[in-house]
Amino acid sequence: DSGVTQTPKHLITATGQRVTLRCSPRSGDLSVYWYQQSLDQGLQFLIQYYNGEERAKGNILERFSAQQFPDLHSELNLSSLELGDSALYFCASSRTSYTFGSGTRLTVV
Amino acid sequence: SQELEQSPQSLIVQEGKNLTINCTSSKTLYGLYWYKQKYGEGLIFLMMLQKGGEEKSHEKITAKLDEKKQQSSLHITASQPSHAGIYLCGAALNSGGSNYKLTFGKGTLLTVNP
Secondary structure (H helix, E strand, O other): OOOOEEEOOEEEEOOOOOEEEEEEOOOOOOEEEEEEEEOOOEEEEEEEEEOOEEEEEOOOOOOEEEEEOOOOOEEEEEOOOOHHHOEEEEEEEEOOOEEEOOOEEEEEO | OOOEEEEOOEEEEEOOOOEEEEEEEOOOOOEEEEEEEOOOOOEEEEEEEOOOOOEEEEOOEEEEEOOOOOEEEEEEOOOOHHHOEEEEEEEEOOOOOOOOOOEEOOOEEEEEEO
């Protein structure tokens, strides 16, 4: 157990729908990062939050948004889903090292 | 072009053989992480390197960061079937303390034949 918790593990939804992925960082870690892993693009950075504030943005679509709450857990919201959004979504937290959760596998049908 | 290049893309070795995976950057590496991933599963942290010339070992896996901090290698000694998986290097390409995004290579798929 890495200490970074992601839920749900699997999600199957239809095109056009909206889903929310949840991440709880390791105890004491203030930063949360979201990544998307697909077969063709590999592991791509989406967005980082630090202590509730957006710190850095990567290749995140406008249909996607995220936030970090006062208890430091984070949510990634994906809307108007398309088939191409099917991927593994990881969150990571960091302090002295960088630790990943076990991911959420999103399948859009 | 990729900011972080991993080579080889795939590797098939006989159990007991040694192997090396490389990770090369066109920019200075401010932190270099090695992870192992089974297909479709999470990333397992292996090692983190930060200082030029640093070398770390865990069991039969050794990782080095070269002096110029632009290349890292992962060496597995006497490979076993349990070493099979995808090896990913992730690098901090911008100095930013302990809070920074990682850029990843495409990964190296390792197969170890018994």
